[in-house]
Amino acid sequence: MSQFFGQRLRQARLLNLMTQAELAATVGVTRQYIHALEIGDKAPTRELVLALCLPLNVATGFFSEANTTEIKEEQCHFRSRKTTTLTNRQQFIAHGTLFNVLVEHLEADLGFPKVDIPHFDISHASDTDEAIEEAAEKVRKHWALGEGPITNMCRVLEGKAGAVITQFPGISEKVDALSVSAARPVVVLNPEERSPARIRFSLAHECGHLVTHFGLETGDEVTEAQADRFASAFLMPRSTFSADFPEASRFEWAKLYEMKRTWGVSVAAILRRAKDLGLIDDTQYYRGNVYLSKSGQRKKEFYDEFVPKEKPTLLRTALVAYQQELERKSSAITEALHVSANMLRRLVGEDVTWIDSASAANAVVSIGDFRGKRQTSS
Numbered sequence: 001m002s003q004f005f006g007q008r009l010r011q012a013r014l015l016n017l018m019t020q021a022e023l024a025a026t027v028g029v030t031r032q033y034i035h036a037l038e039i040g041d042k043a044p045t046r047e048l049v050l051a052l053c054l055p056l057n058v059a060t061g062f063f064s065e066a067n068t069t070e071i072k073e074e075q076c077h078f079r080s081r082k083t084t085t086l087t088n089r090q091q092f093i094a095h096g097t098l099f100n101v102l103v104e105h106l107e108a109d110l111g112f113p114k115v116d117i118p119h120f121d122i123s124h125a126s127d128t129d130e131a132i133e134e135a136a137e138k139v140r141k142h143w144a145l146g147e148g149p150i151t152n153m154c155r156v157l158e159g160k161a162g163a164v165i166t167q168f169p170g171i172s173e174k175v176d177a178l179s180v181s182a183a184r185p186v187v188v189l190n191p192e193e194r195s196p197a198r199i200r201f202s203l204a205h206e207c208g209h210l211v212t213h214f215g216l217e218t219g220d221e222v223t224e225a226q227a228d229r230f231a232s233a234f235l236m237p238r239s240t241f242s243a244d245f246p247e248a249s250r251f252e253w254a255k256l257y258e259m260k261r262t263w264g265v266s267v268a269a270i271l272r273r274a275k276d277l278g279l280i281d282d283t284q285y286y287r288g289n290v291y292l293s294k295s296g297q298r299k300k301e302f303y304d305e306f307v308p309k310e311k312p313t314l315l316r317t318a319l320v321a322y323q324q325e326l327e328r329k330s331s332a333i334t335e336a337l338h339v340s341a342n343m344l345r346r347l348v349g350e351d352v353t354w355i356d357s358a359s360a361a362n363a364v365v366s367i368g369d370f371r372g373k374r375q376t377s378s
Contacts, residue, residue, distance in 0.1 A: 004049070005066050010038040012056040014094035015346060027051040057346075062338035068104065069183070071096040077179045077209040077227075078219040092188075095168050096180050098337075099347050103164055103184050105336055106318045109326055113314070115162035115184060118142050119214045122226065129276070132212065132226060136233035139211055147237045149263045153203040157187060158314040161207065165312030167191040167349035179206035181214055189312075191349065195300065196307040197266040203310075204231035229276070235265055236273045245270075245279050251288055261306045268292060268301070315348065 013023050013034075020038075021031045027048065036042040044052070049060050056062075071093050078084045078092075106112075118139055125131035140147070143160040150156060157163045163185040168178075177193075180186040187206045193199055208230030209218055218224065244262070246255045256267050263270070268289070275285040292298060322328055334344050 002064060004037075004043050004063050006038040006040045007067065007070070008063050008065070009034075009052065009056075011067075011094040011097055012058050012062065012343075013038075014091045015098060015343070016056055017091060018055070023052075023055065026055045057340040057343035059335075059338040059340075065338065067097055067101065069097075069100055071100060071180055071182065074215075074217050075181045077181070077206065077213065079178065079224065084219070092168065092178060095347070096182075096186060096188075099166065099168075099186065100180075100182060100184070101337060102333070102344075102347050103186075103315075105333065106322060107184070110318050110321055112164075112184065112318065113159055113162040116143075117161050117163075117185065117210050117214075120212055122212050123216070128226065129229060132208075132229045133233045133238060135212055136208075136230050137237065139207075140234065140237065147240045150200075150235060151264075152310055153200045153207075153235075153264075154310040154312045157203055157207060158312060161185065161210070163187050163210070164314055165189065165203070166315055169346060169349065177202035177206050179209055181210060185210055195266070195304055196309040197260065197264060197269070197301070197304065199310060200264050200307070201231050201235065201266070201269055204234045207231070207234065232269060232273045232276065236263055236270070238277055241273060242277055242279060245274055251284070251291075253291075257303050260301070260303060264307050266301055267297070319348070 013020070018026075020034045024031045024034045028051070029048070033042065037044055049063060052058075053060060053062075073089060073093060076089070076093060076096065078089060103112075118135075120131070120135040120138070122128055122131040122135065143156065145156065145160075154165055157165060163179075165187045166189070168188050169191065177190060177199075178188045180188075187203060189199065189202065193202070205227045208227035209223075212226060212230060213223055216223070218227070241263070244259060246252045256270055259270055260267050265273075271280070271285055271288045271292075274280045275282070280288070292301070295302075319330070319333075322333070323330070330341070330344065334341055337344070339347070
């Protein structure tokens with residue numbers, strides 16, 4: 001090989017959830033030797049490179065191409081740095097970096113929505129909560145969302161903000177979502193999360209990070225609370241939400257569940273929003289949460305099935321357009337990225353065999369959008 005980039009070896013190893021010791025045992029060398037390869041102190045033989053390819057699901061060319069853009073930890077918004085282990089963070093960063101390579105490859109030929117995320121610095125605000133409320137209102141106005149319920153958060157983030165939503169296998173069950181502040185922002189959902197209302201709130205939470213914490217390290221109690229407040233304000237604007245909330249000395253649970261269906265959020269989130277806006281007092285908020293706990297609704301609430309489960313479509317549509325408009329198969333992507341079909345499946349977050357025969361119905365962006373990009377480029 002003309003050149004061997006050790007960081008690519010490290011990224012492939014982390015993406016395959018392997019330790020240095022495990023990889024070393026697989027290819028018949030020492031852990032110290034793998035470490036030396038990753039930091040560039042040693043260069044592998046041709047035979048060793050071939051041996052590394054199989055367990056790492058890559059081709060030899062993978063190691064000879066340096067990353068054009070490498071995701072840094074400070075770009076990643078982890079839900080909690082205390083509960084997210086160093087290994088999990090490293091695995092996520094490696095995944096994010098290679099996922100970014102995939103997106104860049106698709107963007108070179110296909111038209112993606114314009115990245116359009118307003119940024120608001122709330123760090124010096126005298127009243128942080130009010131600054132967050134105003135930021136949420138301005139973002140909704142910027143994206144022309146009105147003041148009513150948001151029908152589809154995936155469409156907002158993909159179609160309005162220009163972010164790519166995906167799933168990374170192996171995310172801790174304690175994490176609902178993560179996001180990356182990159183040239184093309186990425187929001188990563190936990191594939192194990194099944195509550196539609198919670199997924200929508202997680203998407204709005206990550207939107208809050210992208211809007212108010214650009215360039216800042218997050219994952220502490222303060223920034224996470226701020227992102228939660230943004231999500232609440234973004235999904236439930238104070239003027240219309242306050243008008244919809246029942247005026248009563250005690251809870252009208254039937255009305256709260258009706259609001260859940262209307263606003264697409266959990267009753268727990270509705271109670272917290274009502275408390276933040278002064279519509280209920282601390283005692284009422286406490287009693288409401290006690291009821292949810294005693295009735296077994298902490299993880300799965302009543303009437304969750306009435307909140308539609310949203311699915312991201314931007315990446316799928318791009319992959320379909322790649323095949324239909326550019327007349328290429330999924331194998332063209334694996335060859336360009338020097339990865340196996342298994343690695344592409346891990347990058348995309350799902351099986352990719354559908355690419356060669358799928359349609360792109362109900363997508364955020366249409367095949368026509370990608371067709372226009374191709375004609376402009378040619």
